[in-house]
Amino acid sequence: MFARRISLSLIFVSLWLSAACGGRESPEIDTRGSAEVVAMERLAEKGQEIFRDRDFGETGVACIDCHADFDEDRNPDGRIRPGHSILGAHARAHAWNGEFTGAALRHTGAGAAKCAWQFQERGAGIETALSEEEAAALIAFYEYISPDEQIPMLNWTAVTWPGDPDFEKETFEQALAPIEKLRGDQQRGERVYDMACASCHDHGIAPAKRILKRKVDRLPAVVRAGEDGMPFFSRNKLSDQDIADVKAFVARQ
Numbered sequence: 351m352f353a354r355r356i357s358l359s360l361i362f363v364s365l366w367l368s369a370a371c372g373g374r375e376s377p378e379i380d381t382r383g384s385a386e387v388v389a390m391e392r393l394a395e396k397g398q399e400i401f402r403d404r405d406f407g408e409t410g411v412a413c414i415d416c417h418a419d420f421d422e423d424r425n426p427d428g429r430i431r432p433g434h435s436i437l438g439a440h441a442r443a444h445a446w447n448g449e450f451t452g453a454a455l456r457h458t459g460a461g462a463a464k465c466a467w468q469f470q471e472r473g474a475g476i477e478t479a480l481s482e483e484e485a486a487a488l489i490a491f492y493e494y495i496s497p498d499e500q501i502p503m504l505n506w507t508a509v510t511w512p513g514d515p516d517f518e519k520e521t522f523e524q525a526l527a528p529i530e531k532l533r534g535d536q537q538r539g540e541r542v543y544d545m546a547c548a549s550c551h552d553h554g555i556a557p558a559k560r561i562l563k564r565k566v567d568r569l570p571a572v573v574r575a576g577e578d579g580m581p582f583f584s585r586n587k588l589s590d591q592d593i594a595d596v597k598a599f600v601a602r603q
Contacts, residue, residue: 390490397491400484401436407470409579410555413462413488416469416581419495430546430588432581436460440492459488469579509574509582522575529570529590534598542592543599546583556580559603566601569593 401419404412416433444451445461458464459480466472466479473479480488509525543551550556556579562569570593576582588596 393487393490394494396483397487397489397494400488401491407466407472409470411469411550411579413465415549415555416465419491421497428545429549430542430583432546432583432587433465436492437496438492440489440496456489457482457485459485460492462488469581471579509585522571526570526574529593529597532591532594534594534596534601536595536598536602539595539597539599542588543596546588546592547596559600562600563603566597569597569600 398419400406401413401417404410404415406412413436416431418427418429418431418435419437420435421437422431422435439445439460442455442460445455445458446464449464450458450461455461458476463473463476463480463485467476470479509522551558551562565572571577572580573583573588573593573596583593
């Protein structure tokens, strides 16, 4: 059942009546307009189902595991997600650091097709990871839940990201070097781990801490660049010190 179904209907109908009737109290209802409202509601409902469905792909991961569908700054829930909130995603000029712009944003659900292929193992590539209807449904969902005020531009820096063909190994190693020089705080690392890592690594979606401990030396690289189904964390999500602290915590498990 679609959360906020009643409010969704009321919002769409209210907006349509206001635009069509100029605020008159007893408007003459256009049945074609009403049908369009219902269609938009159903499309947004489908988008929410996709966004929350952990069976949408092959990995048991849903969009909501990496992206909030609310304002994290105003309503923090104690989690650090690798992806940014999808509020306003329908109105952005580009996604994935400029990889998708213009019409490609609509065709890929604001870049969600790459996530579906990379992290949910859907399709044979980005082009087939989402159907046209699925991409449109996600865009409709983003638009419905987004506020009316102007959408702020994302300000973030990634060391690298999955599938980037232009990133050089030497550049990546230079970006990781400062982390290796930091002294990690085990107690703080446990808190960061609980907020950023536990939702996957402690619930059967990703390797458990005892497995991570065997590969702890690679932890900074995997967190910064991602690996297989593991998404990357940009610097405004996890700082170098955050990563050093998590590494210290995992190493002592």
